[in-house]
Amino acid sequence: MTDHPHRTIPVKSWTFDDRTNSEIRRAAATGIYDIRGGGAKRRVPHFDDLLFLGASVSRYPLEGYRETCATDVSLGTRYAANPIRLDIPITIAGMSFGALSGTAKEALGRGATAAGTSTTTGDGGMTEEERGHSDKLVYQYLPSRYGMNPDDLRRADAIEIVVGQGAKPGGGGMLLGQKISDRVAEMRNLPQGIDQRSACRHPDWTGPDDLEIKILELREITGWKVPIYVKVGGARPYFDTTLAVKAGADVVVLDGMQGGTAATQDVFIEHVGQPTLACIRPAVQALQDLGLHRDGVQLVISGGIRSGADVAKAIALGADAVSIGTAALIALGDNDPKWEAEYQKLGTTAGAYDDWHEGQDPAGINTQDPALQQRLDPVLGGRRLSNYLKVMTLEAQTIARACGKSHLHNLEPEDLCALTMEAAAMARVPLAGTDWYPGKAGF
Numbered sequence: 551m552t553d554h555p556h557r558t559i560p561v562k563s564w565t566f567d568d569r570t571n572s573e574i575r576r577a578a579a580t581g582i583y584d585i586r587g588g589g590a591k592r593r594v595p596h597f598d599d600l601l602f603l604g605a606s607v608s609r610y611p612l613e614g615y616r617e618t619c620a621t622d623v624s625l626g627t628r629y630a631a632n633p634i635r636l637d638i639p640i641t642i643a644g645m646s647f648g649a650l651s652g653t654a655k656e657a658l659g660r661g662a663t664a665a666g667t668s669t670t671t672g673d674g675g676m677t678e679e680e681r682g683h684s685d686k687l688v689y690q691y692l693p694s695r696y697g698m699n700p701d702d703l704r705r706a707d708a709i710e711i712v713v714g715q716g717a718k719p720g721g722g723g724m725l726l727g728q729k730i731s732d733r734v735a736e737m738r739n740l741p742q743g744i745d746q747r748s749a750c751r752h753p754d755w756t757g758p759d760d761l762e763i764k765i766l767e768l769r770e771i772t773g774w775k776v777p778i779y780v781k782v783g784g785a786r787p788y789f790d791t792t793l794a795v796k797a798g799a800d801v802v803v804l805d806g807m808q809g810g811t812a813a814t815q816d817v818f819i820e821h822v823g824q825p826t827l828a829c830i831r832p833a834v835q836a837l838q839d840l841g842l843h844r845d846g847v848q849l850v851i852s853g854g855i856r857s858g859a860d861v862a863k864a865i866a867l868g869a870d871a872v873s874i875g876t877a878a879l880i881a882l883g884d885n886d887p888k889w890e891a892e893y894q895k896l897g898t899t900a901g902a903y904d905d906w907h908e909g910q911d912p913a914g915i916n917t918q919d920p921a922l923q924q925r926l927d928p929v930l931g932g933r934r935l936s937n938y939l940k941v942m943t944l945e946a947q948t949i950a951r952a953c954g955k956s957h958l959h960n961l962e963p964e965d966l967c968a969l970t971m972e973a974a975a976m977a978r979v980p981l982a983g984t985d986w987y988p989g990k991a992g993f
């Protein structure tokens with residue numbers, strides 16, 4: 551840009567940046583709000599803002615090749631006769647059949663099983679592919695009740711009552727007609743090819759008392775055998791955790807605002823809910839106040855988990871396990887640059903593609919199109935996912951050993967420091983170089 555003697559160099563507004571202006575133009579042209587998949591794209595305080603301290607003179611590290619660092623976790627030890635026992639504390643989050651292809655569900659089941667962990671159904675019900683290939687399958691009980699089948703409740707290894715999701719606490723989902731194939735329509739008991747909204751709240755609840763009744767009902771249907779999880783979006787984690795536990799939950803699944811979704815309004819994804827980092831300590835505090843942290847009720851954290859470092863940080867802050875959605879899809883091949891030419895045709899680029907609801911996913915994952923689905927080989931996809939889960943586990947173990955821990959669950963906030971004031975306040979760990987963090991109260 552050349553300098554002009556009578557003008558300053560052109561400066562774009564920080565407030566009206568290119569993305570904002572493009573959204574205004576899109577809204578003006580179409581008259582409808584933007585729907586998309588994925589999680590929040592803006593930068594919010596996250597696990598990257600924390601660092602592990604590692605051992606030195608005052609702490610004693612463990613030797614990687616000789617000393618073990620265990621990674622197993624049991625979920626649902628409170629009331630269930632058969633808690634879920636996992637080899638690794640990384641589970642596959644609930645993702646709907648309808649959003650995802652049957653092949654993708656199979657690949658998730660294969661990958662999770664090979665890695666010794668669980669996968670989860672989603673809106674739209676349980677498919678044979680995922681039940682058949684998932685050693686441990688969590689069955690979601692959702693506000694929409696799409697695909698809800700009492701027989702499937704009894705075929706599940708755990709039940710997850712979905713109250714909300716981090717991408718859209720208080721909101722519902724969308725499935726556009728393009729993705730309502732005959733099979734999806736049949737499972738959801740709805741007409742083919744018509745846009746569907748998933749409800750934002752359960753039809754038979756008006757408050758936490760009804761959650762208690764629902765949990766009891768599900769326990770009776772499943773004979774008190776399997777754990778009952780309650781999944782909430784990151785809204786008011788202290789109170790939501792307290793109420794879920796008081797209603798009888800075995801496990802609380804807490805999904806922060808970076809959590810992915812198959813489809814909802816962009817305005818929801820970017821503007822509703824709290825960052826994952828900000829949700830963990832209040833939820834842990836709630837469990838500690840109830841005397842149920844770790845051994846009583848387990849806490850599963852999700853929303854933007856990408857690496858073993860994220861896993862270790864979530865556990866150090868008090869989570870028992872984490873759950874991944876987006877990262878699992880990327881491991882299968884989602885947003886792979888090898889499909890760049892096709893992303894370009896859709897007006898986007900690899901890494902930015904999020905119009906999953908349109909059913910044209912070049913990677914063959916977020917689609918019901920038979921030709922596109924064939925692009926995903928479920929055996930290869932499963933292997934890629936189990937490799938990725940293995941790497942994350944090894945990374946978390948490496949960090950834990952360096953902190954002198956013989957089990958991932960021995961990691962603690964004391965092992966961490968924060969790079970920013972915001973992260974220090976949210977995670978309640980000292981700002982690097984100090985022994986201080988802002989804000990003592992206020993959950």
Ligand SMILES: Cc1cc2nc3c(=O)[nH]c(=O)nc-3n(C[C@H](O)[C@H](O)[C@H](O)COP(=O)(O)O)c2cc1C
Pocket residue numbers: 587588589643644645646649650671672673690712714715716781805808809810811812852853854855873874875876877916
């Ligand atoms: C394609 C897709 C479909 C999803 N479908 C569901 C669903 O049916 N039920 C649900 O509770 N959450 C659903 N989620 C949210 C995930 O369960 C999970 O909360 C979220 O993906 C975690 O954040 P992450 O994607 O950053 O790992 C979906 C997420 C994605 C990416």
